[in-house]
Amino acid sequence: xxxxxxxxxxxxxxxxxVILALLYIVLIFVLPANSHAMQTYHLSGFEYRxxxxxxxxxxxxxxxxxxxxxxxxxEYARVIKRAExxxxxxxxxxxCMWLAWSLPVSVLTAYVLDAIADQWSGFHAASVILANYxxxxxxxxxxxxxxxxxxxxxxxxxxxLSPMNARGIMLFFVVGGVLYCxxxxxxxxxxxxxxxxxxxxxxxxxxxLTVIIPYLYAWFVGLLAAYxxxxxxxxxxxxxxxxxxxxxIGGLVAVIAGSILIQYVSSVDPSVxxxxxxxxxxLIVLFRIVTGIGFVLIAVGANRLKRIEEV
Amino acid sequence: xxxxxxxxxxxxxxxxxxxxLGPTADRFIARQVEHHLHKAPEELTRADLSRLIDWIxxxxxxxxxxxxxxxxxxxxxHKLTRxxxxxxxxxxxxx
Numbered sequence: 375x376x377x378x379x380x381x382x383x384x385x386x387x388x389x390x391x392v393i394l395a396l397l398y399i400v401l402i403f404v405l406p407a408n409s410h411a412m413q414t415y416h417l418s419g420f421e422y423r424x425x426x427x428x429x430x431x432x433x434x435x436x437x438x439x440x441x442x443x444x445x446x447x448x449e450y451a452r453v454i455k456r457a458e459x460x461x462x463x464x465x466x467x468x469x470c471m472w473l474a475w476s477l478p479v480s481v482l483t484a485y486v487l488d489a490i491a492d493q494w495s496g497f498h499a500a501s502v503i504l505a506n507y508x509x510x511x512x513x514x515x516x517x518x519x520x521x522x523x524x525x526x527x528x529x530x531x532x533x534x535l536s537p538m539n540a541r542g543i544m545l546f547f548v549v550g551g552v553l554y555c556x557x558x559x560x561x562x563x564x565x566x567x568x569x570x571x572x573x574x575x576x577x578x579x580x581x582x583l584t585v586i587i588p589y590l591y592a593w594f595v596g597l598l599a600a601y602x603x604x605x606x607x608x609x610x611x612x613x614x615x616x617x618x619x620x621x622x623i624g625g626l627v628a629v630i631a632g633s634i635l636i637q638y639v640s641s642v643d644p645s646v647x648x649x650x651x652x653x654x655x656x657l658i659v660l661f662r663i664v665t666g667i668g669f670v671l672i673a674v675g676a677n678r679l680k681r682i683e684e685v
Numbered sequence: 686x687x688x689x690x691x692x693x694x695x696x697x698x699x700x701x702x703x704x705x706l707g708p709t710a711d712r713f714i715a716r717q718v719e720h721h722l723h724k725a726p727e728e729l730t731r732a733d734l735s736r737l738i739d740w741i742x743x744x745x746x747x748x749x750x751x752x753x754x755x756x757x758x759x760x761x762x763h764k765l766t767r768x769x770x771x772x773x774x775x776x777x778x779x780x
Contacts, residue, residue, distance in 0.1 A: 611708075613704065683713075
């Protein structure tokens, strides 16, 4: 009975993946082709859809490994449900689930909103704002949950952040944060705090309070969580346990890094509301691949840890 | 007295196992004792050790291809029988 429940976690995640993947493919062929992109690249409606599908294929593969990865971690957490470390792994799995879901949800939301905005230009500003908030919200929740899990894990080791490492994280965060603010504020007009004439379609004060600060908070929580779970994997005992755990933790760090980088690029260089073949797209695909590799490592690590509990 | 000896032996087996399997050691040994020796973990006696080590060797071979780790682990457990449990557990390679 328990085995059946555990197996169903992966089956359920895969079912959800299939639904989302089919939805994406159907939307690509059902929604009207973007007129601006067709003009720019001299494409017919069919050619546009085929090109879009080709660009979507890496995303579909990454969604698959992301859903598989979080499901395997959930299964491991379920197997050790009576163990002391179970609550932390359960939270890690939940955080990974949010990060995995953020991949298709942000893409599908932006695709639908862009299609509506293409048909009704008055909706363009709203579509960009909503797409930006979607890209922000789900990983923010994911990072917060992973952050709570890492606190729980590090708490079990009775260890603290060393002052040297704390300075390193702070320096890295400050440099990244200041660069992010500089790159974002280039698009804004500091002379008019209330003006929404910028690529984000938000007044500066609202942009600062609801986009920039939450992003910086999410990235700090993400970076700290990555550091804490790495420390846990270094200090925990058990030769074989550590080997498996390192894969899982390495995956988590890659997922956190990939998610932060996707958000960084999406926020610094906001979407223009239609498909553009440029360095931004290339970078986002690249960082999605990093995230995908992370989820593969999570799946392999979780499978190995689960195996230890089964023999 | 016999119950205390059994409990001490079980704790020593766990300590040795902890070097290789970390926080999963307790659960791992409990499973091996219950499933293969058909007794409660706290009832483990020195006479059971040899059979337990054989089962652990099989279980470990399913987890790793590194025969050195398996042999080192088995040797540490064997010491518990030979030295009447006085030897200290190994630190383990890479631990």
